[in-house]
Amino acid sequence: MTSEAAIMLCAGQRLDAASAGTMGAEALAALRREIRDELARHAVAVGYASASAGADIIFGEEVLARSGELHIFLPCPRDDFAEQYVAPAGEEWMARFRSLVASATEVEISCEERLIGDDTLLRYNNQILQGMARIHAERLGGHARLLAVWSPEAPADPGSPADFMDQWPELEHLSLIDLDDLRQRTGHGGGPSADLSGSVSALAIGLSPLVVRAILFADMATYTSFSDEQVPLLWDFLAEVQQVVEARAKPPILINTWGDAVHAAAETALDLAGYALALVDAIATLDPEPFGLANRPRFRVALHAGPVYVGLQPLTGRSMVYGHHVNRAARIETVAAPGEAYASQHFVALLWAEMDSLQHEARLTGGTYRRPYRVEYVGRVKLPKHFGSEALYRLLPTADTSNER
Structure with missing residues (x-):
């Protein structure tokens, strides 16, 4: 046993009606033992996974059996997910999912999109799983393992x-269970096709109408404090701000404005x-006084x-x-604090996955x-506007303070 990782993610090949029938009780029992052994070997206390029929559900059950925390992320609304990724394997799997x-x-x-079968949503869900698990692991002073x-x-x-x-950039934090090998060892051979759903749609071969984008909304919280006579001066100030921003940051691939509001995507x-x-x-930091402004705007x-x-x-x-x-x-923008950048956990998860990938690449190249x-x-x-609640983070540059979160 090692304390290398207290947090583990699971990415499991899902079962459909055919594979659930041919996998066999012995093979499923062997899969459960291997998952249980991996959890014990790495002293896993927290699990992250989706909940497809098969390894995902078994992994979740075993995390709970260890009295661990289980964090489930689904790529689409629960009923749609169950219909697409659980129900084809049978009612027993549906009961276990519930x-x-x-x-x-x-x-x-x-x-929240109801585009059932779109693999873009699955990849995005995996990115969120990876990022949230990494943030959680760092908070505990450890590593996330896949x-x-x-x-x-x-x-x-x-x-x-x-x-x-x-x-996944770190092979040293990767564990593998080979389903084909497991099936053959338990006398349930038949090749990889028996383990796959076998459903190939236009969406599965790269024709999804969806793409993953980072999204920004901003508005000037202090806009109403400026008189009509000051608004042209305010635009002059913001024109100078824009020059500073262009010199420091990569421009978004899309940017639109209306009034005091800004919308961008990258x-x-x-x-x-x-x-x-x-x-x-x-x-x-830009001084508003030379522009004739008595007050500093805040976004x-x-x-x-x-x-x-x-x-x-x-x-x-x-x-x-x-x-x-x-x-x-847009709804998050209305609750952000003036003068600060608030980020959703979805944004933070993608950001952490991207930064970890660059950090790992740097280590490999010296x-x-x-x-x-x-x-x-x-x-x-x-x-x-009935958008529920959101776990929000304040985004800050590391240059101003330590990496502690």
């Missing part, structure tokens, strides 16, 4: 265990974090991320992103990478 989600420490829905339960000959479709492994959380903090810092900035639709606004011809996650980002950002947990905040 019991598991009822006993978990938390159950989070990564995306347990991949996979069929080696299975294609690395988006969201699959093989795809998850491709996105391909990575790292890019948008840099833009957001450059904007906040420039406004906070509320919200950062979020998720699968969105992209297209052209039909009335303006401008690029746009739209969907549930864009609306959620270089160094210092994370440019840190976060402080604000709390779970109720959002307006």
